[in-house]
Amino acid sequence: MKIALIPGDGIGPDIIEEAVKVINAVGEKKQISFEFITYLAGGAAIDQTGIPLPEATLEGCKKSDAVLLGAVGGPQWDTLPGHLRPERGLLGLRKGMELFANLRPALLFPQLKAASTLKEEVIGDGIDIMVVRELTGGIYFGDRGRNEEGTRSAYDMETYSEPEIDRITRIGFEIAKKRKKKLTSIDKANILETSRLWREVAERVAKEYPEVELHHMYVDNCAMQLIRNPHQFDVMVTSNMFGDILSDEASMLTGSLGMLPSASLGSGKLGMYEPIHGSAPDIAGQDIANPIAAILSAAMMFRYSFEMEAEAVMIEEAVARVLEAGYRTKDIMEKDMKLVGTKEMGSLIAEEIKKM
Ligand SMILES: NC(=O)c1ccc[n+]([C@@H]2O[C@H](COP(=O)([O-])OP(=O)(O)OC[C@H]3O[C@@H](n4cnc5c(N)ncnc54)[C@H](O)[C@@H]3O)[C@@H](O)[C@H]2O)c1
Ligand SMILES: CC(C)[C@H](C(=O)O)[C@@H](O)C(=O)O
Numbered sequence: 001m002k003i004a005l006i007p008g009d010g011i012g013p014d015i016i017e018e019a020v021k022v023i024n025a026v027g028e029k030k031q032i033s034f035e036f037i038t039y040l041a042g043g044a045a046i047d048q049t050g051i052p053l054p055e056a057t058l059e060g061c062k063k064s065d066a067v068l069l070g071a072v073g074g075p076q077w078d079t080l081p082g083h084l085r086p087e088r089g090l091l092g093l094r095k096g097m098e099l100f101a102n103l104r105p106a107l108l109f110p111q112l113k114a115a116s117t118l119k120e121e122v123i124g125d126g127i128d129i130m131v132v133r134e135l136t137g138g139i140y141f142g143d144r145g146r147n148e149e150g151t152r153s154a155y156d157m158e159t160y161s162e163p164e165i166d167r168i169t170r171i172g173f174e175i176a177k178k179r180k181k182k183l184t185s186i187d188k189a190n191i192l193e194t195s196r197l198w199r200e201v202a203e204r205v206a207k208e209y210p211e212v213e214l215h216h217m218y219v220d221n222c223a224m225q226l227i228r229n230p231h232q233f234d235v236m237v238t239s240n241m242f243g244d245i246l247s248d249e250a251s252m253l254t255g256s257l258g259m260l261p262s263a264s265l266g267s268g269k270l271g272m273y274e275p276i277h278g279s280a281p282d283i284a285g286q287d288i289a290n291p292i293a294a295i296l297s298a299a300m301m302f303r304y305s306f307e308m309e310a311e312a313v314m315i316e317e318a319v320a321r322v323l324e325a326g327y328r329t330k331d332i333m334e335k336d337m338k339l340v341g342t343k344e345m346g347s348l349i350a351e352e353i354k355k356m
């Protein structure tokens with residue numbers, strides 16, 4: 001298996017190192033050999049090559065079986081013009097590999113109930129929501145620009161085509177079909193034309209999935225409902241920007257932004273796996289970042305790109321056991337638990353795999 005590694009910036013290298021430890025532990029256990037090739041993207045690429053996405057990175061990623069990415073960005077690149085920002089490198093990777101479906105599972109490990117921002121009575125028997133975010137369209141990729149004459153202005157255009165909405169809502173239905181058979185499509189159809197088309201297409205696709213219940217919800221209400229009663233959601237499908245925002249919100253239901261992994265998928269097996277959080281410049285290089293989102297992203301890589309479900313479950317189970325033993329990074333620390341750093345958390349999870 002050929003894995004492209006893009007550590008990126010800030011805490012990216014810290015957490016990717018731990019994910020690699022865990023992947024190697026699975027490899028040892030199951031006698032699978034991995035070839036890791038490290039590529040540059042984001043700020044690290046700007047510093048070395050002047051651009052956020054060197055051609056060699058995209059080409060190398062396309063030739064790999066999967067890509068594991070840490071995070072990109074940081075204040076030192078904030079003053080660069082938009083097209084040169086580190087984050088554009090990430091968008092280029094997603095678009096370049098045609099990874100239009102971003103799965104962000106917000107799953108609360110039972111051991112972390114106290115770390116969730118929700119009250120115990122709201123949590124009930126747990127939180128398990130799959131956010132399906134459209135990843136290569138919408139306002140992120142629309143025409144944008146500035147008018148500098150007279151009163152200055154700027155614009156970002158949101159466009160969605162019917163095929164783009166069709167394929168992402170279909171993914172939502174397919175996932176819902178294998179879960180609790182409830183899909184909530186999130187939009188702003190009371191105001192946006194793209195959302196009105198989104199609803200029409202979702203309704204049409206729904207006819208092919210009679211076993212799945214389709215609901216529509218406005219995004220502002222959804223932001224509130226997620227906290228009021230998260231149990232009403234099974235699978236959520238939404239546009240690029242709404243999915244970005246709602247998934248950060250959903251991460252706090254699971255205890256921390258540092259707990260939420262993601263898989264970016266296209267029509268083949270190649271996928272990119274990345275925690276949903278950013279480069280966290282405020283804690284970079286201090287051995288305090290939570291590596292679990294990156295490690296759970298590696299589990300998703302086994303599940304979706306390698307079709308190795310047992311290995312994916314092995315990693316998830318190892319995370320659960322380490323949490324059960326009371327180990328916590330700073331972001332999920334609670335009274336009477338054992339505080340560990342990034343490296344120790346990664347080592348504990350890798351060791352747990354070796355014991356299985
Ligand atoms: N996928 C990505 O590469 C990605 C995602 C989001 C933001 N970014 C970029 O990252 C930079 C910083 O953005 P931001 O501060 O808004 O968001 P962020 O996600 O980096 O950090 C938000 C807060 O969460 C904390 N946090 C994040 N990940 C954590 C982890 N694993 N363990 C413990 N705490 C963690 C940070 O310390 C910070 O307080 C920006 O340049 C932004 O564009 C990149
Ligand atoms: C860094 C940024 C471009 C990115 C996004 O908005 O998609 C990030 O916030 C994410 O959630 O992966």
Ligand SMILES: [Mg+2]
Binds near residue numbers: 244245248276
């Ligand atoms: Mg985000």
